[in-house]
Structure formats: C-alpha cells, structure tokens
Amino acid sequence: MSSTAKTVSELAAHVGGQAFGDANLVVNRVAGLETAGEGEIAYVEDEKFFAAANASKASCVIAPVGSDLKALCRIEVKKPKLAFALIAEILHPAKKRAPEIHPSSDIAPSAKVGDQVFIGAFVCVGENSSVGDGTQIRAGAKIGDNVRVGRDCVIHPNVFLEDGVTIGDRVILHAGVVIGTDGFGYVRDEHSHHKFPQIGTVVIEEDVELGANTCVDRAALGSTRIGRGTKIDNMVHVGHNCDIGERVVIAAQTGISGSVTIEDDCIIGGQVGFGDHIRVQSGAVIGSKAGILPGKIVRPGVWWGIPIQPLDEYKRLNAHVSRLPQVRRELKELTERVKTLENELRQNGESDRD
Amino acid sequence: MSSTAKTVSELAAHVGGQAFGDANLVVNRVAGLETAGEGEIAYVEDEKFFAAANASKASCVIAPVGSDLKALCRIEVKKPKLAFALIAEILHPAKKRAPEIHPSSDIAPSAKVGDQVFIGAFVCVGENSSVGDGTQIRAGAKIGDNVRVGRDCVIHPNVFLEDGVTIGDRVILHAGVVIGTDGFGYVRDEHSHHKFPQIGTVVIEEDVELGANTCVDRAALGSTRIGRGTKIDNMVHVGHNCDIGERVVIAAQTGISGSVTIEDDCIIGGQVGFGDHIRVQSGAVIGSKAGILPGKIVRPGVWWGIPIQPLDEYKRLNAHVSRLPQVRRELKELTERVKTLENELRQNGESDRD
C-alpha cells in the first residue's frame, strides 16, 4: 500500500459521499472507466456512460446519488467528477521536490529564500527578490530583481519573471511562462516609434495557474493583475494594464490587448481576440475564436463570433446566412410571378381598351 | 571539393533522374534559380518559371522530364522539387555536433546516456531518463525524470520535456518546445477550480518535428500521442489526450483542444482552432483560420471557415453574401412593382365598379 493509497471508506468520507460494497478495498490510483483495473477508482457522471461503468473493471466507481449501477463497490455523491478530482488530489499529490539549493544556481546575496525551498540547476534569483517557504523553482527559471514569489509555488523550467513582479502563494507557472516584459506601446513621430513608458508591474494573485509559454506584460503605468484562483492555458497573451479577476478561466492562445478588464468568474474560450479597453462583466462566457472590438462592454451571457454577438443571435443569423441561396431563389421566382402579373394586367388593360 | 560535394551524375543517380550535359560537373550547394551560380544546383517544376530557369546561372538545373530547357547541364526527373529536397539532404546534411557531455550539464546518476551523444551546456537530464545513441541535446534543454529520448534526435536549446514523456527516434524538437505539462482541465465547486487529474503522459513517435515554442500537454489519464512522421510548425498547442496520426502536417499557431483525434495524412492550416473531442478523418484538409465545433467528425475533403464547411459551400455562400446588397436592391424594386400592380388593380376594380 503506497503512502497515498486509501480505502474506499476513507475516500467516501473525504468527498462527503456514501460507500457501497466493500468499503475496506484499497485504492491507489484514479483511472478512466475503460482502462481502470484493480486498485483503481473511476467515475461516471452522465447516464450515457452507465453501460461503460457497469462494464468497468475498476475496483471502485464514483457515481451519482441513486444511480442504478451494478458496480459492487461504489461511492455515491452529488457531483462525481468533482469527487474524482478531489480524490485524485489525495492519491496523486503534485510532486514535491525535496528542499535543495542546487550548487549551480545563481542567487543574489540580497535575495531571501524561505524554508523548504527547492531551487534547481541553472536558476537565477536576482537582487532583493524573495522566495516563499515551500516554493519550488525548477531548472533554468530566471527570476529578476525585486521579485516577490509567494509560498508553495511551483515555477517550472525556463520561466522568466522580470524585475519587480509579484507572485502570490500556491501559484503554478508552467514551463516557458514570461511575466513582466514591456507592454506593446509606442508613440510615433515623423521618423520612428518611441516606446511609451512601460514602467509598471505585474501582480499574480494566489492560486493562479498559467500554461506553458503564456506571456503577461507589465503595465505601462500601474499594474497588470491576474486575480486569485484564475486559470490560464498555454500561449495566452495578457497585455499591459489588464485586470483579470478571480476564478476566471481562459483557454489556449487567447490574446488580450492592453487595459482589458475581465471580471470574476468569466469563462473565455481559446483563440479569442480582445481589442483594448474592453470590460467583460462577471458571468460572461465568450466562445472560442470570438473577436471583441476595442472599448466594448460585454454583459453576462454567452457570446460568440467576430465581432461578438449573443450566441442565440449568432446562431439565428448563421441560419439566415445558410438559407441565402434559397432566399435568392425565392426572390427570382417571385420576380417571375410579378412579371407574369404585370403582363396579364397589361393584356387585361389592352383587352379592356379593345 | 567539400566532403559533401557531388557530381551531377552522382546526384542524378541519387534521385533516379537522367543527367544531360557535363555530368562530371561538381555541385556544392542548392540555391534558387535567380541567385544560383557556379557549383550550385537549382530546380524548376512549373512551366511558369522556365524562362527564369533558362536565365539561371546555376551549374545545374533539376527539371521535369522532357522539358525544353536550354540549361546545358540538367537533371530530368518526374518530381523536381522532391529531387531538390533529396539532393539538399546530401549536400547540406543537418549539423552533427561532435559527441560531448558538457561539463556544466547536470545529468542524474541514474540517467542512461547512449553513445555518440552531444549534451550541451546547462542541460539537465533527470533520474532514470535515457538518451539514445547519436542524439544531440543542445544548451539549456531540460529533461525531467523517467523520460525516454530515442536515437539520433535533435533537442534544440531551451526545450523542456516533463517527467515521463517518450520521444521516438530521429525526432527534432525546435527551441522552446514544451512537452508534457499539465493539460487544462478543472472541476469547479462553489469556491474554486480543482485540477482534474493530469497524470497521463505524452508519446512522440519517430521522425516527428515540432516547431519553436510549440506545446504538447500530457494526457489527463492515458497518453497524448503524435504519430510517426508528423510535422508541426511553431507555436502550435496540442491539448491533453489528443491523438495525432502519422504524416500529419499542422501549420503555425493552430490550437487543438483536448481529446481531438486527427487521423493519418491530414493537412491542417495555420491558426486553426479545434474544439474538444473532434475526429478528423484521414485525408481531410482544413484551411487556415478554420474553427471546428466540439465533437464534430470531419470527413475527407477540403474544409474552410468558422464553423467549417466544405470549401465549395463556403465559397458559394460567401458569393451569396457578397451579393446581399444586390438582393436587397432587387427586393426593394420588386416591392415597388408589386405596389404599382396593387394600385393598378385597385384602380381597375374601382373603374370596373364605375
């Protein structure tokens, strides 16, 4: 029994569910219904997959309350997928590297490194920067001067944090993330572009996770902020002075121009493009590949398209467009009928005059 | 004569073509028709460029069989561009760094490094990882624990391979590639997002090439796979649990959500966006900037637009849309004619009643 293995009854208690069958069975791993075997726990949420759940060889299945499953051993809860995620957190805790300051790392004398910190090979930590207790900074990450990294963060390989940025507790920055580079702003004279000052900073609040190669620019003046609990996917661009709220979800390759505000709990699809100075109100959901014009206020609801429209309107308009060939056909036929009418009427007129 | 220089007859033999003119001429380099000079070989495939080929100062020109070119020295083959590529492989072999383990590199004691391997400065290779014979791992690349890298690979600078991923033989990973980071999946409760387990892995099969800063996420459960001979451009996002087949081509900045299957030999343009759980069947070609809704099955053929349509339909519909102003004009005119008819008919009726 591995150190993280648990009995079914322990897991059921952890997620506030009810165990059925042999509650002393030991579970080591989570798995999908199809591949799960002995010592593994799977979940089923949708009735569509009840047949698969019945056929599964998992030692235990997490299922909705009152579901009529044959699984001998199961945990019934209101939200099986959530319970599965919570159980996975226990069975598969994130890797915790043993505290170490790698001899090859380059840590400025004035930097403050907390307790139980892992600093990998070829890491730099600059002057007056601080790294909180329990944080792991993996190989090749570069941390500039006057940076504050919180507790229990994981800074993955080759991340770069520019001077002066602030990273909250329990933040995860995946490989290649770049935070705090100059925003993209210039003022033109007759000859060339002059950089608009990019002397603000970036604040990443606690429990944020940023995907690989995502870039967050420093503010021109003031701060770019990413709020508590927000999750951002790979290769997202966050421009200068953006203010992203709490628990926002942003999928891969979305681009956010300068000075955009996204309020708490919004959900943003992949490859979305934001013009500058947009405000997305709390509760808005923006579909993948949408495009939003500068300065727009996006109200709660589901939005889609370029430029964005309410999803219903988008669908209705798309349906109208797809019927355009028919419209043109109908118009042509009607034109023929009108022509016929005109001819008849002219003939009638002529026959009247006869 | 450099070590890779060849005579025209050697090159003709290599590509199964027929040499005309002085087959003993020595060729050192490939070049374009316009810039080629002595010792250089160019190609022409399209009749449009025959004039340029006739004007070229290349020592030798590769041309289609039976083409009526004046070039004194030429190689005739069925597919000149392919022959040009094959000849370039010989004249300009990829740089092969002399075997070396750079003293600054950090290689775990339990890692296994094959023969004739180049490991550059500031490279990490983690516990229980293996590097196949002849592979080159360039400066700053970071390889986690339990990673398997095949033979004759080139891992360019600052690549990151997360724990547990598998890289086949002859794979080329360009600078900044990130493989094996957590997929983007969360389950929400009332308060926050919980990470859906991302404990699967990534398998990159042999002869794959991935462009700079491209990211491939590990599977939630199971594997993300990129099949043999597939070529992917810069900054492409491949989500968790994707199954990309063999010899697929994917252009820059395309984003592929989780659990997408792309079958063998598909061609995908740049900036395409895939919703999750899509299946693209073998032989499909998807145009740049297309958007595909989740769960869709994409049949063989050429697809275009957001959401995707067969290219023919897309073009036809676009033509209809572009004629909308005319439709509205016609509708207005027709309305006038109907009004006239109604008036006439009413007057007739009145005059009848007179």
Added chain:
Amino acid sequence: MSSTAKTVSELAAHVGGQAFGDANLVVNRVAGLETAGEGEIAYVEDEKFFAAANASKASCVIAPVGSDLKALCRIEVKKPKLAFALIAEILHPAKKRAPEIHPSSDIAPSAKVGDQVFIGAFVCVGENSSVGDGTQIRAGAKIGDNVRVGRDCVIHPNVFLEDGVTIGDRVILHAGVVIGTDGFGYVRDEHSHHKFPQIGTVVIEEDVELGANTCVDRAALGSTRIGRGTKIDNMVHVGHNCDIGERVVIAAQTGISGSVTIEDDCIIGGQVGFGDHIRVQSGAVIGSKAGILPGKIVRPGVWWGIPIQPLDEYKRLNAHVSRLPQVRRELKELTERVKTLENELRQNGESDRD
C-alpha cells in the same frame, strides 16, 4: 534628487514645449493623471480628459498648446503623448547592467565580445560569433555559431539565436524569442515528408523590438528580414523568407506564412493570419483577426475580415447580413401580396368571363 530627475524647464526644452508656472519644479517620474503626485509628470491629449487633468495632483501636466487647463505647472506642446514618451525616456532610462562576463557563461574561444558588454549567468555564445559594444545578454540566452549581434542590444533571458543570424544595433529581443529555426517546408513522396532545404538565414535590422516568445524562422534559401525600427509584439510567427520592412508594427499572435512581404510603415493587428507569398503595400493597415489569402496584394488602406476586404465594404456587408432576418420577412410579406394579386387577378379574369 535622483540622477535622472529634471526640472520642468529642462523637460520643456527637451520636447520643444513651453513651460507655464514654476519651471524650476523638479520632476522624478512619469505617471497617469489619476495616480500622479508630487514629483510626477502626467499628460493629457484629449479634451475628454481635461477634467481629469484639472483634478490631477501631478506636479506638472503636459498638455496641448493653448489648452485651457487650470494646472499651475504645465508644459504645452503639439503632441503631448509623444512628449510624455520622450520625457519618460529621460526620467526612466532602460536598465543598463554594469559590464560583466558572468563566470558561469560559456563563451567560445573564437567568439568576439565587445566593450562594456554584460553577459549574464548560463549564457552561451558560440564559435565565431560576435557581440557588439554595450550589448546586454541576459541569463540563459543561447547564441549559436557565426551569429553577429550589434551594439547596445538587449537580449533578454532564454532567447535563442540559431547559427548564422544577424542582429543589428539597439535591437531588443524579449524573453523566449527564437530566431533562425528551420522554416516549415516539406516535400512529400509516397512514404513521408522530406525537409525542403532550410539553409538561409535571418537578418534583424537596427532598432527592432520583438516581443516575448516570438519566433522568426530562417529562410529556406536567402534571408528572412525584419527591417529597421519595426516593432513586433508577443508570440508572433514570422515564416521563412519573409521580408518585413521598416517601422512596421505587428500586434500579438499574428502569424505570417513563408515569403510574405510587408512594406514599410504598415500596421498589422493581432491574431492576423497571412497566407504565403502575400505583398502588403506601404501604408496598409490590417485589422486584428483578419485573414489574407495566399498570393494576395494588399493595397494601402484599412482592411478587415476573413478574407480581407476594405473596412468600409466589410462594415456595409456586415450591416446587410445583420438585416437578413428583415429581408426574409419582407420577402415573405411580398410573396403574400403577390399571391393576393394573383388571386384577385384570377377572380377578375373569372368574373370577366362571367
């Protein structure tokens, strides 16, 4: 008074403006109107913000000539935002790291490093490469063989410059930039893809700035070029053999396929997609998210949409599309009216025959 602090009269002289009020006041920093306080200078360009300017606590405000502002101390100029940028250049000069060759760096014996150069930790500079006077190469940047980097450049952390590329003077490459990787070109035979030769190079001219994680591919044959004074945002893809002119501005996540020419002074939005062999003529402005078909010539003017159209046409067509529901309603009504006419006419005919 910090070393960069200036009096209002010094700043006014620097930007060719006229000082009003206490011209001996000392200014240390630039700031926004709302947050500025003592020792700070703000600007106002648009009348919309005159009220904010009047309410500002800035020590000095830069304002348009003849603007009726209450600010006791102000500098009047024709272009306040430009003056603000020029003043920021003086008050907040870019960080200049003291000359140093970090002992951990790996510099080839044949490399030539100029005077007053900063080379950070874990940097590589390859054989026969040169670094110009005053250039800063920050931690973890990797420079290949035969690379030429000009004077007074800033190469930020984890940048990669592949063998043979040329970087002009005063170039800024933000973290994670990749220059000179193979272009994306293959020729297929029955079995697999063969790499089309990617043996050209990249030339980045002086005063160019490239955003974080941006990638510029080497030419197949010849050079990929980015012209003097051009500014490119984060995560832009520049394909092989592109020729980008001078003073071009390209926003984040735009993708440029092979052999595209963008002439001087063009402005390109974010997430734009270019097919290959396009020529964008000087003076063209391309809106964000636009898509341009291969081979197209884009004339001066403002362009929008997929595929691109002149902005006016795009808007007009969009307006037509949004009125499609009305068109269909009108068509339906008109059809009813025609039917009525037909019935009436038939009845008339019948009654005539009576």
